[in-house]
Amino acid sequence: MPRPLRVAIGGIHIESSTFSPHLSTADDFEVTRGDALLARYDWLSPAQPWATDVEWIPLVHARALPGGAVDRATYEAWATELVEKLAAAGPLDGMLLDFHGAMTVVGSDDAEGHLVAAIRSVLGPEPFVSAAMDLHGNVSQVLFDACDLLTCYRTAPHVDVWETRERAARNLVEALRRQQRPHKALVHVPILLPGEMTSTREEPARGLYARIPDIEARDGVVDAAIWIGYAWADQPRCRGAVVVTGTDATATAEAARELGGHFWAARDEFAFVAPTGSMDECLDTALAAVADPARRPFFISDSGDNPGAGGADDVTFALERMLARPEIRDGSRRAVFASLVDPQAVAQVADQPLGSPVRVTVGGRIDSRSPGPLPLDGILEAVADDPDGGRCVSVRVGGLSVFVTSRRMQYRLLESYARLGVKLDEVDLVVVKIGYLEPELFDAAGDWLLALTPGGVDQDLARLPYRKVVRPLFPLDRDFTADLAVVTG
Numbered sequence: 176m177p178r179p180l181r182v183a184i185g186g187i188h189i190e191s192s193t194f195s196p197h198l199s200t201a202d203d204f205e206v207t208r209g210d211a212l213l214a215r216y217d218w219l220s221p222a223q224p225w226a227t228d229v230e231w232i233p234l235v236h237a238r239a240l241p242g243g244a245v246d247r248a249t250y251e252a253w254a255t256e257l258v259e260k261l262a263a264a265g266p267l268d269g270m271l272l273d274f275h276g277a278m279t280v281v282g283s284d285d286a287e288g289h290l291v292a293a294i295r296s297v298l299g300p301e302p303f304v305s306a307a308m309d310l311h312g313n314v315s316q317v318l319f320d321a322c323d324l325l326t327c328y329r330t331a332p333h334v335d336v337w338e339t340r341e342r343a344a345r346n347l348v349e350a351l352r353r354q355q356r357p358h359k360a361l362v363h364v365p366i367l368l369p370g371e372m373t374s375t376r377e378e379p380a381r382g383l384y385a386r387i388p389d390i391e392a393r394d395g396v397v398d399a400a401i402w403i404g405y406a407w408a409d410q411p412r413c414r415g416a417v418v419v420t421g422t423d424a425t426a427t428a429e430a431a432r433e434l435g436g437h438f439w440a441a442r443d444e445f446a447f448v449a450p451t452g453s454m455d456e457c458l459d460t461a462l463a464a465v466a467d468p469a470r471r472p473f474f475i476s477d478s479g480d481n482p483g484a485g486g487a488d489d490v491t492f493a494l495e496r497m498l499a500r501p502e503i504r505d506g507s508r509r510a511v512f513a514s515l516v517d518p519q520a521v522a523q524v525a526d527q528p529l530g531s532p533v534r535v536t537v538g539g540r541i542d543s544r545s546p547g548p549l550p551l552d553g554i555l556e557a558v559a560d561d562p563d564g565g566r567c568v569s570v571r572v573g574g575l576s577v578f579v580t581s582r583r584m585q586y587r588l589l590e591s592y593a594r595l596g597v598k599l600d601e602v603d604l605v606v607v608k609i610g611y612l613e614p615e616l617f618d619a620a621g622d623w624l625l626a627l628t629p630g631g632v633d634q635d636l637a638r639l640p641y642r643k644v645v646r647p648l649f650p651l652d653r654d655f656t657a658d659l660a661v662v663t664g
């Protein structure tokens with residue numbers, strides 16, 4: 176009997192904006208180790224046939240909601256733990272890196288590259304390393320060089336998260352059993368677009384990602400992956416990428432060249448997944464539209480401060496514009512604002528009896544851009560404990576329920592609204608800090624607009640002060656010929 180393969184698993188999973196004033200610290204992360212880490216992966220219990228005869232060694236996994244840059248000491252603590260546990264793990268055949276790919280650490284422009292280099296320094300060159308990533312991550316040359324297999328999600332919104340991790344693990348185990356180091360090919364595509372222009376629900380991303388199964392079915396190809404990249408970090412690595420891995424060098428390089436060419440050729444077709452406008456334009460349209468019951472609830476994405484992309488989650492710009500509308504203030508329209516993080520404001524009102532009049536200042540503590548902290552004069556409508564947001568309150572001002580949370584969270588699930596007493600089919604208008612609507616909201620929406628609001632993840636990239644991204648870069652630059660060179664390894 177050959178000894179079982181020994182494969183370590185770990186990673187740090189966050190996407191973090193360099194344009195957001197939020198600082199991600201240890202408190203923002205959920206950390207798993209030991210059996211709890213292995214329990215994340217449903218292919219291990221019960222073990223899928225390909226995963227048996229493998230000893231899976233859990234290191235540490237830390238995961239946070241997207242945010243601002245990660246505090247240096249927080250990152251160093253987990254990087255050190257990963258490296259020390261690897262060094263203590265004995266001989267290893269491989270490692271599965273389970274991470275996002277768009278982590279920013281204060282003072283580093285390529286955090287995952289740094290992490291994987293540290294991992295290689297103890298692992299040595301022989302074991303195979305496979306990375307499972309988000310398609311909004313970035314592939315630097317350092318990361319590409321240090322990994323033998325790299326893949327990412329094929330859907331946005333991401334509904335294939337666990338499939339992707341399983342594929343990365345299975346491809347790793349199969350490559351180890353073949354005892355052949357994979358061939359790999361990388362094409363950087365000089366395009367940087369927000370996720371809200373590249374949803375795979377819409378063309379051209381839908382058609383681009385639909386090419387993958389045919390390519391993957393070719394002889395000599397194991398996996399093909401397309402990274403959209405992360406638009407809200409000002410780093411040289413931020414841009415599109417294609418990586419193909421396989422057992423045949425020529426087939427692998429050819430497939431990467433082809434997919435990279437299709438990505439580049441589609442650049443002018445990418446458009447926002449919903450009609451866009453300023454916050455006031457979106458409110459004008461929505462408040463007129465909700466006279467038609469079929470268009471209720473009307474959703475407006477407060478996209479510039481989307482915590483799901485790294486926004487601070489406390490910019491008050493959109494809320495202030497809502498409160499300026501007489502039909503919302505006088506209660507003739509029923510509306511929800513979801514949400515602002517402000518633990519101080521929650522603590523100030525949460526213990527009062529429901530129905531009490533409350534005066535509280537909310538938001539603008541992390542990201543203080545105009546209009547900053549906003550006074551609310553209303554009624555305490557609901558208090559609830561949310562698994563993501565901690566203690567949450569709803570303060571009613573006229574027809575508007577303003578949700579305030581203790582931790583940063585995104586109102587993407589209907590049950591989160593219900594916890595604060597709101598059934599979405601009974602409201603006219605929902606303004607939510609999100610980009611593209613996640614599936615439950617998408618299905619619930621009578622109509623939807625994407626407001627181009629200010630914040631740390633501003634969708635209008637031309638407004639962001641990029642200095643370090645590699646130019647030329649579409650759409651910041653438009654009139655240039657792309658270098659779509661294939662880098663192999």
Ligand SMILES: [Zn+2]
Binds near residue numbers: 309311
């Ligand atoms: Zn993503």
